[in-house]
Amino acid sequence: MRIGVLGTGMVGKTIATKLVALDHEVMMGSRTADSETASEWVASAGAGASQGTFEDAAAFGELVFNCTSGTGSLEALEMAGAEHLARKTLVDVANPLDFSHGMPPSLVVSNTDSLGEQIQRAFPDARVVKALNTVNHEVMVDPEKVPGEHDVFVCGNDETATAEVVELLRSFGWAVENIVDLGDISAARGTEAYLLLWLRLRGAFQTGHLNIKVLR
Numbered sequence: 001m002r003i004g005v006l007g008t009g010m011v012g013k014t015i016a017t018k019l020v021a022l023d024h025e026v027m028m029g030s031r032t033a034d035s036e037t038a039s040e041w042v043a044s045a046g047a048g049a050s051q052g053t054f055e056d057a058a059a060f061g062e063l064v065f066n067c068t069s070g071t072g073s074l075e076a077l078e079m080a081g082a083e084h085l086a087r088k089t090l091v092d093v094a095n096p097l098d099f100s101h102g103m104p105p106s107l108v109v110s111n112t113d114s115l116g117e118q119i120q121r122a123f124p125d126a127r128v129v130k131a132l133n134t135v136n137h138e139v140m141v142d143p144e145k146v147p148g149e150h151d152v153f154v155c156g157n158d159e160t161a162t163a164e165v166v167e168l169l170r171s172f173g174w175a176v177e178n179i180v181d182l183g184d185i186s187a188a189r190g191t192e193a194y195l196l197l198w199l200r201l202r203g204a205f206q207t208g209h210l211n212i213k214v215l216r
């Protein structure tokens, strides 16, 4: 598959690397076409890896990942262009965290709204699926980094798009019984707000290689 990964940070690089290893063609997008970080990634990832602007990467992808800073995501997606996101599955991995007032960060949107919903409203023709935002980037593509059974969440308004993302997550190593479908995109209110707890758990256990399992 041709996949556009918007974002040159740890998450973009980790997801893009995994996708190339799974034989997908991946273009990493940035605000600039010649991003140094993206160039380094292309050089290390080998065949199947390329770089461009957010617009180039979104146009390239049959499916697009949003791995940009939560406070810059709407801007990044505007740069990508609504026409390049229309009818495509847009996997939103971003968290709306504001670090400008120090640690711990706060949420710039919460409770009655979420970044996932803001993105879906701004790009009504895209099929937004919130996923993977509740785990560390290394765990996203290698769930065995956390021992035992643990869960990852997906939500979105389009069932076909959600099913497509579930298949991708399975290819990343997630067992289907550990992929919890929470329903429509408004469930992102919960998975994004969970970051407030996740950050405290990381502090308490001094590792990002942690996750939760829903027992019932």
Ligand SMILES: NC(=O)c1ccc[n+]([C@@H]2O[C@H](COP(=O)([O-])OP(=O)(O)OC[C@H]3O[C@@H](n4cnc5c(N)ncnc54)[C@H](OP(=O)(O)O)[C@@H]3O)[C@@H](O)[C@H]2O)c1
Binding pocket: 006, 007, 008, 009, 010, 011, 012, 029, 030, 031, 032, 035, 067, 068, 069, 070, 071, 072, 073, 075, 076, 093, 094, 095, 096, 097, 132, 133, 134, 135, 136, 137, 138
């Ligand atoms: N780190 C984790 O383990 C983890 C886990 C779960 C979810 N997340 C979420 O995943 C996302 C990516 O995290 P990250 O740590 O890899 O990278 P990040 O530093 O949060 O974001 C880097 C990307 O955001 C773009 N960006 C920043 N400000 C922008 C703006 N104002 N307008 C447009 N684009 C902007 C950058 O563009 P340039 O390439 O042009 O610099 C870059 O591509 C975040 O939303 C984060 O909350 C992270």
